[in-house]
Amino acid sequence: MRPTVWLKPGMLIIYGAALDAAPHKHHAIQLIWPSNDSSYRLNGNVAAGALLIDADVEHQLSMKAGWIVLIEPLSYWGKTLQAQLAGRSIHQLALLGFAKSVTKPVTKVMEAEPFSLLAPLFESLEIDLSASPLSRPHSDQRIQKLISQLDSCFDGDCIKPSSWRAAEVAEQLALSESRFLHLFREQMGIAWRPYLLWRRMFCAVIALKNGNNVTQAAYLAGFSDSAHLSRTFKNQFGMTIRQALTLFQLKSSSS
Template identity: 45%
Template sequence: MTQHAPSQLLIEPGVLAIFGAVPKTAAHQHTLIQITLPMDDADMCLTLPNHDAIQLNGASIINQDVSHQLTMQAGWVILIEPSCNVGKQLTAKLADKAFIEIEINKPLNSTLTLSELLGLCGLTPALQTTLPQTILDARIARLLDKLNRCIGKECVKPQQWRAADIAVELNLSESRFLHLFKDTMQIPWRPYLLWRRLICAVQTLQQGRTATEAAYIAGFSDSAHLSRTFKKQFGLSLREYQKR
């Protein structure tokens, strides 16, 4: 059996990429666009239960909110926010389809940078979470800037991210803030915040800290709560993720 490199983690605003093995996941869906890139010599099966149980065995892009199950011996899984520049390119490629298959003409490995990975997928790797300032509301831009400070650093406690409190800070009503955020980011605030908290948990685990510490830092009540949320979002329990 071919030996593959250990897991790798790359995080930029708007994008999370993980290299490694993926044990069989439960059916799950999330608000992100997903790129799956198996190694050339690695077995992979991606099933879409709600689309005639279609099975994909090669590189592919899955649209947001599409239920899927994945088993992969080794490769990259890249999760992308639909509102970032790369997400907009993917949305155009998908053209409202649930998924598309793509062709990668160069060999993959675990040492590729995020820009190189996205380039292999035919994307321009402009890794900004925010939209161009001419489009993005300045208040949402300030909020995203604060969230992005967590990447690679200690996470800001989630009690500071209550919608009502953020709305006051931005001089908006809570309902107006929630509408504006969803309209701008194409993801409602609460699921978006959950995604960001899970990024905090993943990067904490990558630093060698315990699941209990990751849960505390990311604002979950305990490691069991974090694991349940992780499985609902990604189809794997925290223990299964750590064993990869």
């Protein structure tokens, strides 16, 4: 059975069923698109249609079936969605008559490339699918190089996050630690430590997709143990790793 999670630089795409997340918040802008005539419950209120949630906004979501797309705020796509939000924390989208997800069983979704299924949604949002989501308007080439190094994880060439302490990164960039921390926050809109934690979550998901068990994924992503990974995962996504394995149909043997 193929996974229903796709990771690309700058984004995490999920197709899930029976999603029920506890209150949580994360670094990414979240796009919710329920399947067919499904509704969802956000913060206790029932709604339908596509919805945008800004980064770092706490929310609780339950949905029968549908898409969740998490996008880094300073990527090309993130900037486009921020324009749609226009300063609002949550925004119900008017999608020019196309407010419902395509009608496809989960098994069909799992066999498809997600962009082909999400194309009508992105077109309604005036997102250019030919543009790279990696495009980030950083003025400092050193930060661009650093993010590109982190993005190498998506090609299966992860650098264990323990080698990414601020002092070590600053030295690589020929900066003092304090200057690096200031520059990174200025360029990325988030401090280095929580951003690195966010990226480590991606490393853990990639490890799980590659067939590692939870303990192995925790080690590969630089967490002390599987319990530490699961606690952090729940804070970021509102569910434990084991809940995610079931929901997103990832394969992983027990730890």
